[in-house]
Amino acid sequence: MKFLATYLQPGEEIRYRARIHVFLFLQPTVLLVIGFMCYFDEVLITHYLGLTLLFLGLVSLIQRMFVKVGSIYAVTNKRVIIKTGVISRRTVELVLAKCEGIQVVQGIAGRIFGYGSIVITTGGATNCYYYVSNPFLFKQAINEQIK
DSSP: OOOHHHHOOTTTTTEEEEOGEEEGGGGHHHHHHHHHHHHHHSSHHHHHHHHHHHHHHHHHHHHHHHHHHHEEEESSSEEEEEEEESSEEEEEEEEGEEEEEEEEEEHHHHHHHEEEEEEETTTTEEEEEEEESSHHHHHHHHHHHHO
């Protein structure tokens, strides 16, 4: 939040802040569970398979934790601010008047668990952001500020 507060322009207020959904951690969790099950099996080859899956699950978990910690999606009264990354940072500012299209993409799991992807089009550039919690609220907040 400190990054966002220092990044605001004079007279700019945060109207909505989206979060990354915890479903982001499903794949590493599955890898870790299967890895533990294989690691404690008595057959030697599944023991090594378990070690491999544990390593991949741990690497994936750390990578996704960085994504969760380093992502900020906010709608202000003047623009949409999206920051991703912890070590290398990518910041996108979308002026509300320039937003041409906002699309929400949700699969079956996304509809059940309440997450989706946001695709924002501005002047020929397309930006896609994944695992956004409550994506329709994010879209609604953008549309409310455009009016």
